[in-house]
Amino acid sequence: MTNTVIQATNLSKAYRLGVVNNSFPTLRDALASGARRILHRKPDLGRRNGGDDQFWALRNVSFEVRAGEVLAVIGPNGAGKSTILKILAKIVEPTSGRATIRGRLGALLEVGTGFHAELTGRENIFLNGAILGMRRAEIRSKLDEIVDFSGVEPFLDTPVKRYSSGMYLRLAFAIAAHVDPDILVIDEILAVGDAAFQKKCIAKAESVAETGRTVLIASHQMSVLQRLCNRAILIDGGTILADGPTSDLVRNYLQTQEAHASTDLSTRTTRTGRGRLRVVGIEVFNKKGPLASGQPAVFRLQVDGPREAAQCLVTIIDDLGDPVTSFDTLEHSLHDRQGDVYTVDVKSLMLRPGRYRIDVALVADDRVVEDHVETAAVFDVMPGLLDDRPVTAQPGFGSVSFPHRWVVRR
Amino acid sequence: MGHQGRRDAIIVSVWTGPQPAAAETVIDPSRKRRLIDLSELWRYREVVFFLAWRDFKVRYRQTYLGVLWAMLQPLVAMSVFSVFFGRLVGVSSNGAPYPLFVLCGLVPWNFFSRAVGSMAGSLVNNQELVKRVYFPRLIIPMSAMATCVTDMIVGLALLFAAMLVFGSWPAPQVLFLPLFVLVMAASATGLGVALSAINVRFRDVGYLVPFSLQIVLFMTPVVYPGNLVPHFWRPIYSLNPMVGIVEAVRWSVLGTPADWVMISISTLSSLALLVAGLAIFSKSERAFPDLI
Numbered sequence: 001m002t003n004t005v006i007q008a009t010n011l012s013k014a015y016r017l018g019v020v021n022n023s024f025p026t027l028r029d030a031l032a033s034g035a036r037r038i039l040h041r042k043p044d045l046g047r048r049n050g051g052d053d054q055f056w057a058l059r060n061v062s063f064e065v066r067a068g069e070v071l072a073v074i075g076p077n078g079a080g081k082s083t084i085l086k087i088l089a090k091i092v093e094p095t096s097g098r099a100t101i102r103g104r105l106g107a108l109l110e111v112g113t114g115f116h117a118e119l120t121g122r123e124n125i126f127l128n129g130a131i132l133g134m135r136r137a138e139i140r141s142k143l144d145e146i147v148d149f150s151g152v153e154p155f156l157d158t159p160v161k162r163y164s165s166g167m168y169l170r171l172a173f174a175i176a177a178h179v180d181p182d183i184l185v186i187d188e189i190l191a192v193g194d195a196a197f198q199k200k201c202i203a204k205a206e207s208v209a210e211t212g213r214t215v216l217i218a219s220h221q222m223s224v225l226q227r228l229c230n231r232a233i234l235i236d237g238g239t240i241l242a243d244g245p246t247s248d249l250v251r252n253y254l255q256t257q258e259a260h261a262s263t264d265l266s267t268r269t270t271r272t273g274r275g276r277l278r279v280v281g282i283e284v285f286n287k288k289g290p291l292a293s294g295q296p297a298v299f300r301l302q303v304d305g306p307r308e309a310a311q312c313l314v315t316i317i318d319d320l321g322d323p324v325t326s327f328d329t330l331e332h333s334l335h336d337r338q339g340d341v342y343t344v345d346v347k348s349l350m351l352r353p354g355r356y357r358i359d360v361a362l363v364a365d366d367r368v369v370e371d372h373v374e375t376a377a378v379f380d381v382m383p384g385l386l387d388d389r390p391v392t393a394q395p396g397f398g399s400v401s402f403p404h405r406w407v408v409r410r
Numbered sequence: 411m412g413h414q415g416r417r418d419a420i421i422v423s424v425w426t427g428p429q430p431a432a433a434e435t436v437i438d439p440s441r442k443r444r445l446i447d448l449s450e451l452w453r454y455r456e457v458v459f460f461l462a463w464r465d466f467k468v469r470y471r472q473t474y475l476g477v478l479w480a481m482l483q484p485l486v487a488m489s490v491f492s493v494f495f496g497r498l499v500g501v502s503s504n505g506a507p508y509p510l511f512v513l514c515g516l517v518p519w520n521f522f523s524r525a526v527g528s529m530a531g532s533l534v535n536n537q538e539l540v541k542r543v544y545f546p547r548l549i550i551p552m553s554a555m556a557t558c559v560t561d562m563i564v565g566l567a568l569l570f571a572a573m574l575v576f577g578s579w580p581a582p583q584v585l586f587l588p589l590f591v592l593v594m595a596a597s598a599t600g601l602g603v604a605l606s607a608i609n610v611r612f613r614d615v616g617y618l619v620p621f622s623l624q625i626v627l628f629m630t631p632v633v634y635p636g637n638l639v640p641h642f643w644r645p646i647y648s649l650n651p652m653v654g655i656v657e658a659v660r661w662s663v664l665g666t667p668a669d670w671v672m673i674s675i676s677t678l679s680s681l682a683l684l685v686a687g688l689a690i691f692s693k694s695e696r697a698f699p700d701l702i
Binding site: 015016086087088089090091092093094095096097098099100101102103104105107109110113114116118119123126127130131132133135136 | 433437438439440456461471544
């Protein structure tokens with residue numbers, strides 16, 4: 001087809017596991033293994049036995065994107081989403097396969113790439129713009145727009161090391177948002193910043209889509225993807241599981257995520273983090289009956305590993321993939337955290353009836369994420385009474401309810 | 411349902427008209443690699459400029475003397491070497507005043523050693539860029555060298571000023587100087603680019619380079635004239651590209667006698683270094699983001 005802008009055929013990517021583990025090989029290792037090879041005249045069996053130490057991030061992935069399509073890339077962490085986008089952006093070379101891209105492709109894999117702390121905001125606009133593929137004349141003509149969008153005008157000639165993290169982020173996104181490629185590749189950047197900033201980002205992505213340019217977005221925010229994208233591909237384990245309308249795939253994906261949650265957490269492999277401490281079990285229950293709106297609830301996490309202080313985070317996510325609320329030990333400066341059972345006691349569950357899932361994370365005191373499990377558990381909330389008033393499901397109108405009273409006067 | 415209606419509205423507004431004819435990019439690991447893709451480098455030339463400009467800007471930020479450092483370093487080195495080697499040891503300087511003689515060696519040597527040193531670390535120091543955006547990776551070491559060019563220009567200006575002070579005038583063969591500077595840039599590029607690529611895999615390079623450069627300084631006729639080396643050893647000695655380059659720069663600026671065999675061998679060795687360096691770089695380039 002003539003208006004195919006991306007044609008990917010059998011893309012595969014293998015990583016050497018030693019490389020993924022981030023251990024730098026030293027010259028000594030190379031010399032030692034070289035010497036061993038000469039001495040023994042046979043391969044080093046201890047470390048290079050065939051393909052065992054290879055990890056296939058992608059395997060025979062083929063797809064096609066037509067001009068003007070807004071494609072969502074859906075999948076759990078480590079599914080291969082970022083690898084696909086990095087290959088298309090030419091950052092990572094595939095191990096085999098082929099991709100043809102027609103037109104200028106711009107990738108926003110992380111905003112603020114190439115920012116230099118010592119340079120001023122204005123200088124960084126030019127530097128970052130050039131790195132993202134803009135011409136100097138192009139940057140100059142868009143300078144006012146970028147400054148306007150970022151709202152950092154008074155600090156334009158201040159080194160960015162003196163910026164607040166919010167200002168830094170806004171400036172970085174403003175630059176990225178003004179690169180005008182034919183094909184835009186976005187990886188999870190919509191997840192950063194405060195709500196107002198996210199809204200701005202989404203609005204910008206919408207306007208890019210409306211001008212007929214091709215966009216590829218990988219994100220965990222299903223509601224955003226459903227809003228922006230007409231088509232989606234679902235990836236897991238490095239292969240494409242489904243390709244079709246976004247709403248179907250999102251439903252499909254969330255269902256498989258829930259199926260995951262019913263399995264024992266101690267054997268879950270789709271998790272990230274250092275792994276010394278791990279969440280091995282989750283219970284969500286009400287001592288007095290079913291889980292229902294307005295009723296008490298208990299969230300209990302069983303942690304396995306050395307008994308040491310850690311911070312625990314629990315996020316409740318609704319059926320559209322949007323976070324509703326979260327609990328964490330950070331906010332409550334819990335002093336005695338050296339246990340292996342973490343319990344959150346909720347006096348009154350202010351969720352509307354429906355299905356929710358929980359993401360959990362454990363963070364060690366050296367700020368390293370020990371364990372992060374998405375969709376660690378799924379629970380259903382039944383209709384109930386909140387402050388003596390019935391709460392019912394209202395799909396599409398939010399998932400939280402407050403104790404409230406109506407007053408009508410004439 | 412609010413969500414559904416909203417999404418349909420957006421789908422309707424997506425325009426799928428014809429795309430203007432645009433360049434096609436093919437990603438294929440089995441395709442043949444060129445040693446150097448000049449047309450692609452040219453397209454990204456502004457990135458070289460901006461990265462070099464960034465390094466230059468950052469370099470003297472929050473320093474009191476600023477760009478004066480570029481003058482102060484060779485001047486101090488010249489004075490120290492003049493006192494110890496020129497006066498105390500009495501090293502021959504082939505008829506030129508010793509301070510000029512040694513400065514004329516220091517300016518190219520400083521360029522070479524600084525360029526090689528900063529290129530070697532460039533990819534690792536800019537790993538955020540390597541991992542997150544695409545542009546020809548060669549741009550990173552090249553822009554690292556570009557910053558050293560400004561120092562060399564300051565150094566050359568200083569050299570000509572020093573000549574005026576000593577009452578000598580450049581010989582007419584000074585017109586050949588740019589040619590030797592190019593050969594020097596070629597050898598620095600070859601070595602620096604290769605080391606930057608090896609450094610991605612073996613961080614040992616970071617320890618090896620500064621110390622090796624100190625040793626090579628003594629294997630280069632910077633504080634002594636090249637004709638101090640016996641004839642028999644000169645061809646091997648000249649495999650060090652900087653041997654012929656320093657000799658040639660002295661010949662063109664100060665008019666000291668030159669050994670053309672040494673200069674030719676060093677030039678060939680520079681070009682060989684350039685080709686080998688680019689070959690090593692382009693061969694390992696594709697694995698950088700996975701290894702860095």
